[in-house]
Amino acid sequence: MNQSASRSALQARLAEVNERIAAACQRGGRRREAVTLVAVTKTVTAEMASLLPELGVWDIGESRPQELVRKAAALPATVRWHLIGHLQRNKIRLVLPLVHMIHSVDSWRLLTALEEQATARRQAVSVLLEVNASREAAKHGFAPEELPELAPRLRELRFVQARGLMTMAAFAEDPERCRPTFAALRQWRDRLRSELTAPHQLEHLSMGMSNDFEIAIEEGATMVRIGTILWEGLP
Numbered sequence: 009m010n011q012s013a014s015r016s017a018l019q020a021r022l023a024e025v026n027e028r029i030a031a032a033c034q035r036g037g038r039r040r041e042a043v044t045l046v047a048v049t050k051t052v053t054a055e056m057a058s059l060l061p062e063l064g065v066w067d068i069g070e071s072r073p074q075e076l077v078r079k080a081a082a083l084p085a086t087v088r089w090h091l092i093g094h095l096q097r098n099k100i101r102l103v104l105p106l107v108h109m110i111h112s113v114d115s116w117r118l119l120t121a122l123e124e125q126a127t128a129r130r131q132a133v134s135v136l137l138e139v140n141a142s143r144e145a146a147k148h149g150f151a152p153e154e155l156p157e158l159a160p161r162l163r164e165l166r167f168v169q170a171r172g173l174m175t176m177a178a179f180a181e182d183p184e185r186c187r188p189t190f191a192a193l194r195q196w197r198d199r200l201r202s203e204l205t206a207p208h209q210l211e212h213l214s215m216g217m218s219n220d221f222e223i224a225i226e227e228g229a230t231m232v233r234i235g236t237i238l239w240e241g242l243p
């Protein structure tokens with residue numbers, strides 16, 4: 009594989025995506041600094057992923073714990089790793105020393121197990137609560153109506169710090185159809201935020217992927233998780 013051709017192709021893709029992010033920020037009346045691109049590397053090799061920090065992208069998302077561990081060993085230690093896929097409790101120990109943020113906390117059982125292990129390590133861990141906003145049976149996440157019950161329980165956590173909500177909209181040919189999902193996630197976030205105090209801040213909304221990130225930004229996304237449009241067809 010020609011690493012230098014891949015590098016310039018990726019650089020061009022990043023420039024394009026960043027331009028689209030900036031335009032969406034403008035349409036939504038958002039500051040560009042308020043939105044972080046999390047580059048998703050689940051479909052590429054560690055070698056390809058290592059081009060990202062070379063090109064100035066330090067926020068990288070992986071969906072599988074073992075794959076995150078594998079790539080983390082091959083990339084600079086200064087990468088901020090985002091776990092965006094389902095986390096089983098027996099994999100917590102693997103990822104805890106490495107992750108910057110876990111986007112995919114989808115059950116109270118997982119939250120409890122995370123608090124236990126974070127306490128043992130005396131390590132604060134930033135998490136997002138995944139919401140199954142589109143209510144698809146195949147998707148993980150809390151049902152929206154479960155969120156109010158979470159507030160009193162979250163207040164008891166010390167090392168696990170809730171920083172916001174995450175969702176995946178149902179795929180739609182026309183991304184405009186995802187807008188109500190993103191708007192709803194923002195409202196649920198605002199409601200839950202008003203019931204929590206430090207260290208739980210809920211400033212983040214992790215929503216928007218290759219197909220729908222511009223709509224998500226217009227509706228308040230602070231993190232967009234993008235894979236396909238960065239890597240598709242790269243040499």
Ligand SMILES: *Cc1c(COP(=O)(O)O)cnc(C)c1O
Pocket residue numbers: 048050071092093176217218219233234235236237
């Ligand atoms: C794969 C994945 C993404 C990236 O999706 P693309 O459509 O490839 O941009 C974002 N979030 C999650 C949770 C994923 O699993």
